[in-house]
Amino acid sequence: MGLSAHELSMQLMRERDLLELMLFKLEEQQMLLATGRNRWIKHAADELGRVAAAMPAAAMKRDGLAAAVAVEWGVPDGTTLRDLIDVAPTDAWREVLQGHLTVMTGLADEILEMKKINEQRLRTALRVTQETIAGLGVPTGEYDLAGGVVRGGRSQLLDTRA
Incomplete structure (x- = not known):
């Protein structure tokens, strides 16, 4: 008894290592956003995607090993990790799991x-970028019904004309 439980552990x-790596990549992304280093955001997102892509295979392997432990410990297949903790044959395995x-x-x-x-923060960075791009070259202001910029128009948040 214990080989399957050891493999599960x-x-x-x-x-756990994958989850820690994902948290690290999220913190890295957060630092990039906080310092305005938006140039590297795509790379951080790609790295997060690679870590996330590894998670389903790891979960499937865990589920298979948990099923083997359930058989070894004489409990029904489909037992969750929480269930295995409750039926662990020793205090040591209960503590480890x-x-x-x-x-x-x-x-x-x-x-x-x-x-x-x-x-x-990503939504904020996107909005700031869009506002910056909108302010380059073309003066902004009010728009007419056709979507054109009204030159010399007063830009207002609310229409106060009655």
Whole structure:
């Protein structure tokens, strides 16, 4: 008993590494956004995409190993990691699996929070870029019904004419 559980533990460690790498890449992206180094944002997004692309295969491997552990421990197939923790044959395996779950859950929470912050900063960077481009060369102001710029028009946020 224990070979499958050991393999599962090693796989969980690999997934933890992937989650930590994803968090690192999100922090890297956040630093680029905070310092205005927008030139490298695409590369950071590509790297995040590569890490995200590795996650489904890692999850499938984990699920297969968890199924093997379930068989070895005499519990129904399809048992979740939380279920395996509850039925672990020793305190040591309970602690090991609970440790993986705790760290992975914490990393997932951090990733979700960082992702929200970065998405908001990306929207802000896009808006600033669009406003900057709009201000290059062509004077802005009010627009007529056909979409043309009204030269010499007063730009207003609200139409105060009655």
